[in-house]
Amino acid sequence: MCPxxxxxxxxxxxxxxxxxxxxxxxxxxxxxxxxxxxxxxxILWVFFYVWRFILGLIxxxxxxxxxxxxxxxxxxxxxxxxTWKVRGKTARL
Numbered sequence: 332m333c334p335x336x337x338x339x340x341x342x343x344x345x346x347x348x349x350x351x352x353x354x355x356x357x358x359x360x361x362x363x364x365x366x367x368x369x370x371x372x373x374i375l376w377v378f379f380y381v382w383r384f385i386l387g388l389i390x391x392x393x394x395x396x397x398x399x400x401x402x403x404x405x406x407x408x409x410x411x412x413x414t415w416k417v418r419g420k421t422a423r424l
Contacts, residue, residue: 334415335408346402
């Protein structure tokens with residue numbers, strides 16, 4: 332039931348929210364991972380563009396193996412458009 336207009340006409344939506352990396356992560360680990368990735372991509376782009384494309388297709392993780400972000404469930408009233416977070420209902424996307 333909508334807390335604003337007391338309507339029963341409600342739909343539920345799962346919205347994925349990724350966790351941002353902390354400042355400590357970027358200071359200790361993230362910057363050199365980012366730099367190494369950037370250098371490797373530059374080398375591969377210039378010299379091995381075709382091989383990079385082929386390896387990307389072969390080594391790509393299937394969708395079922397990729398890390399899913401936790402989604403928070405929100406309810407939306409169809410009459411007054413009021414939105415609120417639903418407790419206890421968490422979906423995995």
